[in-house]
Amino acid sequence: MIIHHPILGPRDAQEFVYLGDATLIDRPDGMNAGTEAFHDYAYNRDNPAGEHRELWYHEQGDRSWLVVTRNTVTHEITKVELARDVARAKGRSK
Template identity: 70%
Template sequence: MLIPHPVLGLRDAREFTYLGDARLIDRPDPSAPDAEAAFCDYVFLRDNPAGVHRELWFHEQGDRSWLVVTRNTTTHEVLGTEVARDVALGRKRSGR
């Protein structure tokens, strides 16, 4: 599988380490009243969808960047990639 790195171009998936659901970018607020339950869900509950899914990938054998990869889990087709930092900062700016 080839992953189109937004900066470096097409890279072999073997250069990357898969972390999981891209929603991991949205950490719960540790000062919230329900923080313990929220962190329990954050750490232990994961979706495992068949179809289009946004995932976190770490470019371990390259520039050590984190990417959000939109991929079809049934066909392994990569539909798009974004630098995870840009995704996280965009969410902070929009208040999500």
Template identity: 70%
Template sequence: MIIHHPLLGPRDSAEFVYLGAAALMDRPDPETASADDWHDYAYLRDNPAGPHRELWFHEGGDRSILIVTRDTTTHEITDVALARPAGAQI
């Protein structure tokens, strides 16, 4: 698979580490979340057959994390974006 990195252009997916569903970015609020919320966040997945928003970490490149929209039935990638916009402060 070729991932079209927004800054670096087409890159081989082997340069990346797969980190799972992009929904994992929406972490429960530690002030209010219950044990059930944490269980659901940590262990349950939608696991769709079809378009899937997912995180790819460019470990062998610029170490950015990308949000890749990829069809899990065909491996076709339809969208790639930086998880944190370029230049944004931490």
């Protein structure tokens, strides 16, 4: 696979490490959310046949975490974003 890195352009997927569902960005606040919320966050995932937003880490590159929108059926990649931008857009900050 080839991932079009938003900063570095097309890169071979071998340079990346895959983590999984991009919902891992949505970590609850540990001082307010309880075990239930963290259980969902840590363990529950959708498993779509189709479009999937997922986290990839450019370990053999610039160390960016990316959110890659990939079709799990065709492996077509339709969007690649910096995870930091996605996190900020979701309202995450400090």
